[in-house]
Structures are given as C-alpha cells and as structure tokens.
Amino acid sequence: xxxxxxxxxxxxxxxxxxxxxxxxxxxxxxxxxxxxxxxxxxxxxxxxxxxxxxxxxxxxxxxxxxxxxxxxxxxxxxxxxxxxxxxxxxxxxxxxxxxxxxxxxxxxxxxxxxxxxxxxxxxxxxxxxxxxxxxxxxxxxxxxxxxxxxxxxxxxxxxxxxxxxxxxxxxxxxxxxxxxxxxxxxxxxxxxxxxxxxxxxxxxxxxxxxxxxxxxxxxxxxxxxxxxxxxxxxxxxxxxxxxxxxx
Numbered sequence: 001x002x003x004x005x006x007x008x009x010x011x012x013x014x015x016x017x018x019x020x021x022x023x024x025x026x027x028x029x030x031x032x033x034x035x036x037x038x039x040x041x042x043x044x045x046x047x048x049x050x051x052x053x054x055x056x057x058x059x060x061x062x063x064x065x066x067x068x069x070x071x072x073x074x075x076x077x078x079x080x081x082x083x084x085x086x087x088x089x090x091x092x093x094x095x096x097x098x099x100x101x102x103x104x105x106x107x108x109x110x111x112x113x114x115x116x117x118x119x120x121x122x123x124x125x126x127x128x129x130x131x132x133x134x135x136x137x138x139x140x141x142x143x144x145x146x147x148x149x150x151x152x153x154x155x156x157x158x159x160x161x162x163x164x165x166x167x168x169x170x171x172x173x174x175x176x177x178x179x180x181x182x183x184x185x186x187x188x189x190x191x192x193x194x195x196x197x198x199x200x201x202x203x204x205x206x207x208x209x210x211x212x213x214x215x216x217x218x219x220x221x222x223x224x225x226x227x228x229x230x231x232x233x234x235x236x237x238x239x240x241x242x243x244x245x246x247x
Contacts, residue, residue: 070184070213077211079105080180083121085208089150090119097158102165103179106157108149114141117152124178126164130157185211191222201225 082088082105089108094100106121115137120129130153132141141147165175189198190210197218198207202225212218 068184073182073185074211074213076105076180076182077185079107079121082106082108090121090154093150093154094158097155097162099158099162101176102161103176104161105180108154110148114144114147115139117141117147117149119149119153119157121157121161123161123165123175124180125168125170126161128157128160128164130154130160132156182211184214186214186217187211188217190218191224193224194222196220196222198222199225 080103083090083094084103085091090106094102094104102123104121104123106119109116109118109120111117111133116131116133118129118131120127122128132152134140141152145151170178187209189202189207190196191198191202192206192208193202197220199221202222206225210218
C-alpha cells in the first residue's frame with residue numbers, strides 16, 4: 001500500500017505510511033487512561049501485498065506517549081458528564097435502560113441532514129460504538145428528533161452494554177462500584193449560580209464537581225450566597241468563565 005495523506009486530526013495533515021496491525025500488547029493493562037502509539041518493529045515482517053506487520057502478538061513492541069495522561073483524564077471527565085449528569089445527552093436514556101448507576105462515558109453524534117447517527121461509549125471494561133444509517137447517501141433517518149445519536153443509536157448501545165455486562169459475569173453491584181481512574185488532575189466544587197468556586201454557604205443543590213489541570217483551577221469564590229455576597233462589592237459574573245458542560 002502506498003503512503004497517503006493523513007485523513008484524521010491526529011495525523012496533523014502529514015503523509016501516512018499504512019501497515020497491517022497484527023497485534024497490540026500491554027504488559028500491565030489498566031483502566032487508567034494512558035494513550036500510547038505503537039510503532040512498527042524493525043524486521044517485523046511483510047504481509048500480503050507488501051504490507052508491513054506490526055510485531056507479533058507475544059511481542060512487547062515499542063511505544064511512545066502521544067497524549068499527557070492528565071489531558072486524557074480531563075477528557076474522560078467530560079465524556080463521563082454526558083452520561084452521569086442531568087443535562088447530559090445520555091443521562092435520562094441510560095436511567096430508563098437500567099444503566100443509571102453504571103460508570104460509563106461517551107459521546108453522541110448526528111450527521112448532516114440526519115443521514116447518520118451514532119453513540120460511542122465505554123465502561124472501565126468494555127468499549128462499544130453504534131452507528132445507525134443507510135448505505136445510500138440519499139436516505140436519511142427522518143430529519144426529526146428521532147434521527148439523532150441520542151434517540152436512534154444510544155438506546156441500542158445501552159441495550160448492548162447491559163447485556164454485555166451480564167455476559168461478562170459482572171454482578172450489578174460490581175459494575176456499579178467499578179469506576180474510572182484518573183491521573184494528574186484536580187477537582188473543585190463549583191456553584192452554578194455564577195460558575196465560580198463554591199463556598200460553604202452555597203447550597204448543595206447548586207454545586208457540582210469540576211475537574212482541572214493543575215494550575216488552571218478557579219481562584220474566585222462565589223459571592224451569591226449567604227454572607228459571601230457582600231465580600232466582593234460590585235463583583236459581577238464574568239461571561240468568560242467556563243459554563244456548565246453536559247453536551
């Protein structure tokens with residue numbers, strides 16, 4: 001196979017030399033996000049039609065880190081908010097399907113003119129993607145609320161994952177206790193009244209946990225509740241402050 005221009009963001013527009021992926025091994029599998037790139041081994045062999053093989057299944061291979069684990073962890077918290085926080089596109093559907101207490105993360109997607117719908121998500125044990133669409137470019141999923149990733153693909157994903165968890169032999173209690181692990185990030189309670197750092201005066205109903213890379217945490221505290229309100233006279237909500245996610 002000849003080299004070809006990169007077609008994914010990760011290729012950064014560089015020319016890519018394709019190869020056959022024969023196997024990826026990890027010496028110490030773990031749930032913590034730790035993205036790595038597998039490089040072709042020297043002398044690993046040549047497959048059919050001259051394609052290169054990437055090592056053997058029992059080989060270690062060589063790899064280099066392509067993303068800071070802290071950045072990967074931060075992205076994981078964002079994807080988890082889609083499923084675990086009220087307002088996330090998957091929150092209500094997963095609860096209707098009996099997966100409300102299972103730790104999972106993912107993202108919906110809807111193609112232009114409702115031609116495609118998908119949901120790609122994962123738990124600490126299983127990753128799964130569901131695509132709904134047609135072979136024909138002229139066909140659509142209806143052009144209405146029932147042709148989105150959240151309404152067409154997500155229910156299929158939830159049904160599969162529920163069955164997969166049972167097939168793997170995980171009890172409901174085990175699946176509910178198991179959670180993702182994170183590396184190198186910090187957390188703060190944030191008040192929804194102004195998206196500033198929560199104080200003891202902020203009601204529990206208005207606060208939530210937000211995650212940050214070290215050094216990027218909020219520094220200004222909420223001044224809308226209790227005596228805190230008068231501590232910063234004339235202070236107003238900063239429109240540049242990060243709004244609540246759950247997309």
